[in-house]
Amino acid sequence: MTTKEIKNVYYTQIAKQQFRITIELNHKQLWGYDIRYRGNTLTIRVKHQPERLKLSSLTIVLDAGHGGTNRGALGSTGALEKDVAFAIMKHLKTQLEGRGAKVVLTRTDDTNPSPLERLKKVWSADADILVSVHANSVGLATNPEDVQGTATFYKHLCFRPLSLCVLKQVLKTGLASFGNVGSFNFGLVSPTELPNVLIETAFISHPEDEMKLLDDEFRATLAKRVADGIQDFLDLSEE
Ligand SMILES: [Zn+2]
Known part of the structure; x- marks a missing residue:
């Protein structure tokens, strides 16, 4: 100790x-x-808090959900969650690297590494923060036009501040709020070893949200907001 x-x-x-x-x-x-x-x-x-809470001295793992034969959710025009998540993740990589962060990806192409393979990337990177990018979808029993918006998810209560900071910034894009959800038992929010957040960027099943998710300019703006949210979390942790 x-x-x-x-x-x-x-x-x-x-x-x-x-x-x-x-x-x-x-x-x-x-x-x-x-x-x-x-x-x-x-x-x-x-784990020690990083010595310097600056993006330029941190390693961030970015996880684009799904991939390969695992397409994720499907939009009404045929947009695939795996592609939308990958595109947003790439913009986020650009944003974070532009601010000096080291970025490690759980997938670099249209493949579907297993959750364990993705986690091995996180562990071997000795990363400081993990961000997983997805798009949301309603079940078949719900009218797709009834549910829209962005949401952030965490599993472990100690990492809630990161998910709140990211949500607050992403809402500035004008997306509706689907909220901040805890005790979430899915995907890459399981690690206790580092702060992590899963972002359901918008509802790919909602026509208006889907158009936004397909708009590359919007995706870039959204990624910038996520990076701002991470920055807010660092500032908050430093206080
Ligand atoms: Zn997903």
């Missing part, structure tokens, strides 16, 4: 065979953790 990120550790027995371990951090934003048994020993690793 280093004393750099961890301020204090203590435990209390809250019931028979139940211990609660409390770890106080030096920063308000938890940057990731890993809990596992190594033999009989429970190991808890807490």
Whole structure:
């Protein structure tokens, strides 16, 4: 253990065979953790907040959802989620690299790496932030014209601030809000090791949203807003 990120550790027995371990951090934003048994020993690793909260010193993994034979959702004009997600991801890569970040991709072409293969990219990149890009769709029982807008998703509560910062910025594109959703158990929001967010950019099943998702100028603007949201998260973490 280093004393750099961890301020204090203590435990209390809250019931028979139940211990609660409390770890106080030096920063308000938890940057990731890993809990596992190594033999009989429970190991808890807490990730240091990056030394410099500047995009120019961070590595960001970008994940374009689906790919290859996994097309994802389908728009009414035939737009495929996998293509839309890839196009937006590429704009986001340009944005982040333009601001000095190192960017690593989970897929670089129209293929569909397994979730584990994607996660291996995240781990081997020793990344600081993970962003997964998707497009949303309603089920068959819903009128596609009834539901539209952008949403951000997180699984672990500690990473909610990132998803809120991104949502707030993306809403500036004029997309409707579908909200911020937690405890989401899908795709690449499972890692606890680094802040991550999944963006359902817009509803590809909604005619108006689909037109926006197919407009490359709009996709570039949306990507810029996502990058602004990441920047806001860094600023917030620094406070
Ligand atoms: Zn998707």
